[in-house]
Amino acid sequence: MEAQIAGAGAIGGGLIQARIDADRRAEEGRLVRLAQSGDLSAFERLYRENERKVFALCLRLSSDAALAEELTQDVFVRAWQKLGSFRGESAFSSWLYPLTVNVALSERRTRRRRTARFFTTDDLTPFDRPPEKPAGGPEAGFDLEKAMAALPPGARAVFVLHDVEGYKHGEIAGLLGMAVGTSKAQLHRARKLLREALES
């Protein structure tokens, strides 16, 4: 009986979650349509919903908190400009995050030509909630965010997208304009360097 109730509860919980998700998508769709018609306050609500994820991604790709703030602003200005191309067939975030990667990495390419700043700073103070670390052992003091920041940019970008954000190699190849094999090679390099950092 308890198992039946638990099962029913799980199904009921699933339905409620599905309904919440559907409501959220409907509200998001409404905000997108309003924003597409020029309603800036609707766009602000979309910004508030997504700013922390966009900022986290910009921060990990740039390893520079001040630059990540600029990039986040660039992403949303660009999103406003391109909002007409969003057809609402997927979640707004599914459209926004590839745009974020493009903005962050094209900025990286531009800056690489002008200055080394993008890769030489490691102000990671915004990561104020470090991940849980295993108790004791040589890995107890390992700070993955800092180790990631020290990776070469190409390897870091692929590691962030694949192992933190969960993108597939095919998607990364499309986003970064590289072959799938290159994405795999960069990931191999990133993981190898991180293993070495973990060891030291």
Next chain:
Amino acid sequence: MTCPEADDRLDDYVDGALGEGEFQEVELHLASCEACREQERRTRSILAQARALPREVAPARDLWAGIAGRIEAGPRARPGWWLPAGLAAAAVLAAGLAVSVLRDGGPGTNAPPGDPPGLAPAAYEEALGGAERDYERAATALMGALQERRDRLSPETIASVERNLEVMDRALAEVRAALERDPGNKELTRMLVSTHRKKVDTLRRVVRLSTPLQGAGDGEEG
């Protein structure tokens, strides 16, 4: 399996992306190799930490004011309303080219093609080359704008546009080759300029089609 071979497959192994045969081979190797087993353990530890990283990080300050300020300072306070400066320039250029570029004797609408009064053959060829370059610049700018808007067009439309452009590019190459064999030929010159104009016009129409809200054209085409 050697250690380097196991290392090559380690990523796919921990990602569950190996086929059954290779998976078994790596398993066997790991069972007998302490060093590789340690690499595997570290990799899994890193991946576990990566997955546990916070997906959301709040910026230290409110960034909205800067975003809103930049949006409001933009050319249109409405998304997707403006065209790139290069496109506007190209559209103006394309609109005026037919009558302006070669009006001093070239094959524009006011001057019969291949009938270059007052121009020596060398000057005529130079004028024609200048017109071609202008058309090509316009086409390049429009192609760039089209690429940016590609996702607003259906695959069928894109395929049709690409087919048309391919036909026009082929025609341009053929006419150019014919003109090299017969410089100054009126009919060929007329065909060359006309094909360039068609290409630019086609691109302009498609870009306009892919630009939401026709207010985008405000002030760009005179």
